[in-house]
Amino acid sequence: MFTAFLRKKAARQFELFDADGNGLLQRDDLDRVTGNLATAVGIYVGSNEYSSIQARYSALWEIIEDLDVDQDGKVTLDEWFSALERISQADEDYDLTFGRMVEVLFHLFDTDQDGFISPFEFTSWLTAHGVSPTDAEKSFSAISKDGGSISRGRMLQLTSDFIRSDDPSKEGNMLFGPI
Numbered sequence: 001m002f003t004a005f006l007r008k009k010a011a012r013q014f015e016l017f018d019a020d021g022n023g024l025l026q027r028d029d030l031d032r033v034t035g036n037l038a039t040a041v042g043i044y045v046g047s048n049e050y051s052s053i054q055a056r057y058s059a060l061w062e063i064i065e066d067l068d069v070d071q072d073g074k075v076t077l078d079e080w081f082s083a084l085e086r087i088s089q090a091d092e093d094y095d096l097t098f099g100r101m102v103e104v105l106f107h108l109f110d111t112d113q114d115g116f117i118s119p120f121e122f123t124s125w126l127t128a129h130g131v132s133p134t135d136a137e138k139s140f141s142a143i144s145k146d147g148g149s150i151s152r153g154r155m156l157q158l159t160s161d162f163i164r165s166d167d168p169s170k171e172g173n174m175l176f177g178p179i
């Protein structure tokens with residue numbers, strides 16, 4: 001069941017991607033956060049690192065674009081809810097959208113590409129998406145057991161809990177800022 005709690009988390013994630021806050025997910029939103037993230041982690045426009053952030057946000061947009069049922073170039077909150085409802089109920093091993101989303105998100109967080117998300121990378125990503133530095137710190141404390149970096153396996157678990165779990169005690173609920 002797509003419970004009120006899952007819906008609330010889905011709305012939180014939508015809000016995070018809707019960088020200009022117009023209530024729609026569009027390509028422009030991700031262009032905007034590309035710049036924010038580069039600034040937050042100290043990457044210069046025109047560098048190879050900047051191009052790779054751009055490429056990853058393009059990959060994220062391709063995933064989001066697939067959820068645009070009426071293909072008008074805008075993903076509404078209703079279209080987003082329909083997709084997240086499906087993803088939250090599908091078998092973990094067979095949901096392609098979920099798998100692609102986790103993979104792309106991991107690479108977006110891991111800006112220095114060392115295979116781990118450091119506290120700095122995590123909080124930079126959240127602030128680039130409009131979360132306050134204080135809330136970003138709170139999130140990191142909640143998801144990192146020992147204050148150390150987040151591995152790919154851990155990220156998979158956290159994302160799965162965020163998208164699929166109705167248990168309010170799961171650490172993954174805090175993945176995209178306090179809800």
Ligand SMILES: [Ca+2]
Pocket residue numbers: 018019020021022023024025026029
């Ligand atoms: Ca928008």
Ligand SMILES: [Ca+2]
Pocket residue numbers: 068069070071072073074075076079
């Ligand atoms: Ca649409």
Ligand SMILES: [Ca+2]
Pocket residue numbers: 109110111112113114115116117118121
């Ligand atoms: Ca890293």
